[in-house]
Amino acid sequence: MTLEFPAFTHLEQLTRQVGGPLAAELRNTVHTLRNQLHDARQEAERLAQAQADAIVNSAMMMSELQTARVDLEASNTVIQTMNQALQTALATAQENEKRFRLLSDAAPVGIFQIDQADRCIYVNTGLRRLLKTTETGKEADWRQWLAPNDQVTVLARWREAITQGKEFAHEFRILTTEGKLCWVLVHARPLQLNVNTWDGYIGTMTDITPHKEAEQLKDELVSTVSHELRTPLASLRGFTELMLERAFSPEKQREFIGIIQQEAIRLTNLINDFLDLQRIQSAKQRYDFTRVSLEPLLQEQLRFFSSEKSQHTFRISVDPALPFVHADADRLRQVLGNLLSNAIKFSPHGGGISLKASQEGEEIKVKVIDQGVGIPREILPKLFRKFFRVENADTRKIGGTGLGLALVKEIIEAHGGYVGVESIVGQGSTFYFTLPVA
Ligand code: ADP
Numbered sequence: 310m311t312l313e314f315p316a317f318t319h320l321e322q323l324t325r326q327v328g329g330p331l332a333a334e335l336r337n338t339v340h341t342l343r344n345q346l347h348d349a350r351q352e353a354e355r356l357a358q359a360q361a362d363a364i365v366n367s368a369m370m371m372s373e374l375q376t377a378r379v380d381l382e383a384s385n386t387v388i389q390t391m392n393q394a395l396q397t398a399l400a401t402a403q404e405n406e407k408r409f410r411l412l413s414d415a416a417p418v419g420i421f422q423i424d425q426a427d428r429c430i431y432v433n434t435g436l437r438r439l440l441k442t443t444e445t446g447k448e449a450d451w452r453q454w455l456a457p458n459d460q461v462t463v464l465a466r467w468r469e470a471i472t473q474g475k476e477f478a479h480e481f482r483i484l485t486t487e488g489k490l491c492w493v494l495v496h497a498r499p500l501q502l503n504v505n506t507w508d509g510y511i512g513t514m515t516d517i518t519p520h521k522e523a524e525q526l527k528d529e530l531v532s533t534v535s536h537e538l539r540t541p542l543a544s545l546r547g548f549t550e551l552m553l554e555r556a557f558s559p560e561k562q563r564e565f566i567g568i569i570q571q572e573a574i575r576l577t578n579l580i581n582d583f584l585d586l587q588r589i590q591s592a593k594q595r596y597d598f599t600r601v602s603l604e605p606l607l608q609e610q611l612r613f614f615s616s617e618k619s620q621h622t623f624r625i626s627v628d629p630a631l632p633f634v635h636a637d638a639d640r641l642r643q644v645l646g647n648l649l650s651n652a653i654k655f656s657p658h659g660g661g662i663s664l665k666a667s668q669e670g671e672e673i674k675v676k677v678i679d680q681g682v683g684i685p686r687e688i689l690p691k692l693f694r695k696f697f698r699v700e701n702a703d704t705r706k707i708g709g710t711g712l713g714l715a716l717v718k719e720i721i722e723a724h725g726g727y728v729g730v731e732s733i734v735g736q737g738s739t740f741y742f743t744l745p746v747a
Pocket of ligand 1: 684
């Protein structure tokens with residue numbers, strides 16, 4: 310479309326009226342100017358259109374932005390709510406974890422977790438207490454806890470349980486870091502954290518050593534009762550029956566009553582020793598500790614034992630100015646009584662029996678030395694166990710309960726001392742104990 314510019318039309322009309330070359334040139338210039346103006350106007354229109362479009366676009370964008378802002382605010386609120394929920398969940402999880410640890414560590418049993426690779430990945434305080442360790446991070450190789458003698462059976466049972474995905478329940482011994490054996494009962498069951506997964510085992514370990522010891526004590530008691538009670542009871546019954554059935558001379562009667570009395574004493578001693586030991590071991594024994602002067606006590610005991618008709622020679626040697634000891638005098642009498650009666654019993658052919666007391670540093674050492682049958686070297690470590698008696702032809706004839714030395718050990722240890730023995734078979738034995746200076 311050709312745009313009309315009245316000023317240019319007027320100029321053209323004028324140039325036509327004027328005529329001549331100048332006018333023609335002017336007309337051409339007017340023509341060019343008209344075209345340029347036309348182009349410029351078109352450009353202006355295009356720009357105006359573009360501007361209008363841009364305004365419309367930006368208005369639309371503004372509206373979209375506004376919508377997006379509203380959406381953003383809404384999602385912000387959702388995120389905040391989710392964040393709060395997450396924080397609460399995290400706090401609950403942390404609280405649960407803390408509660409689990411507190412509970413687990415307060416449990417009186419050991420608790421552990423074994424992963425799929427058969428490594429121990431968790432142990433609680435109870436289990437560390439059992440193993441007598443405070444170290445952490447060394448539990449992965451749990452096989453190191455097993456007592457060497459029980460390893461084969463425990464591992465076979467464990468393999469059987471894990472291959473069949475079954476529960477594991479077994480009693481066995483573990484070796485503590487202090488090298489002590491301890492009986493434990495272990496219960497472990499497969500751990501399933503998600504459906505269709507197997508995540509190893511979780512289990513408990515309970516210390517059953519006291520229970521096992523009580524069981525062992527009961528067995529020993531039964532066997533002692535059957536051996537030690539039966540013999541004196543059988544002779545009590547035999548002699549009383551004999552005396553009831555037949556008439557004997559007064560001398561014979563006296564002899565038999567003497568035997569009955571000896572057997573009754575033996576039974577009383579057995580029962581007393583046993584009750585004493587029970588009382589001491591259940592910590593019900595009360596000690597009346599005072600400052601005790603040892604020499605008069607040793608003299609008194611020696612007088613008591615040497616007054617019996619015996620083929621032994623008794624000697625005493627006490628360091629001059631021996632300090633007082635911190636002890637329960639009655640329990641000390643019991644210790645000396647047991648050691649002296651053993652020295653006499655196990656020297657059936659007589660010989661010397663010496664009582665010695667000397668100071669060694671902060672302690673007093675008391676020795677009871679005899680020249681009796683002696684004790685084989687390999688047996689010495691077992692002597693102070695309950696019910697232990699050396700089994701040989703010499704000692705079989707000599708009665709006893711196997712409780713005397715166990716009592717001596719318990720009493721001396723309760724005084725803060727220790728006991729020991731040295732012996733040579735056929736030459737004699739030296740039993741000693743220590744007491745702290747008062
Ligand atoms: P009991 O004397 O009642 O058998 P003990 O516990 O006093 O019990 O002693 C345990 C064992 O130690 C004895 O049976 C004996 O074999 C041995 N024994 C104790 N004292 C002596 C000793 N002086 N000489 C030799 N053996 C001894």
